[in-house]
Amino acid sequence: TDRLQQLSLKKLAMDSKSWDGKWRLVIFDIPESARRAREQIRRLLKELGFQQLQLSVWVHPLPCLDYFQDVQKAYGIREHIFLVQADKIEVPPVVIKKFEHEYPGLRLK
Secondary structure (H helix, E strand, O other): OHHHHHHHHOOOOOOOOOOOOOEEEEEEOOOHHHHHHHHHHHHHHHHOOOEEEEOOEEEEOOOOOHHHHHHHHHHOOHHHEEEEEEOOOOOOHHHHHHHHHHOOOOOOO
16 A cells, blocks of 8 residues: 555656557446545546546546556456556547646647
8 A cells, every 4th residue: 555655646757748649548436345445546546637537437648557557456456447548539629628738748639
């Protein structure tokens, strides 16, 4: 859990100069019995700059899924979190604008 504390407090340091055309999605359906894990994941998603597409579907344009592999292992919830890297999804324009504001110079088109 110390590792998770370090991850959750760390902002992603990413090269925002270019986009590889891929979106990273974290999708989860964590049962009430693992509420602490669910809250930790939501907090981490927000701290890492993910944008929420739906209740338990979050998206980010830059490489960052490695963090969630550690989370899956630490909480033993691998079967409840799905990590996806996709090059073709429809992301709402408002979400694209938020990322371009957060990462000046990043063009998501």
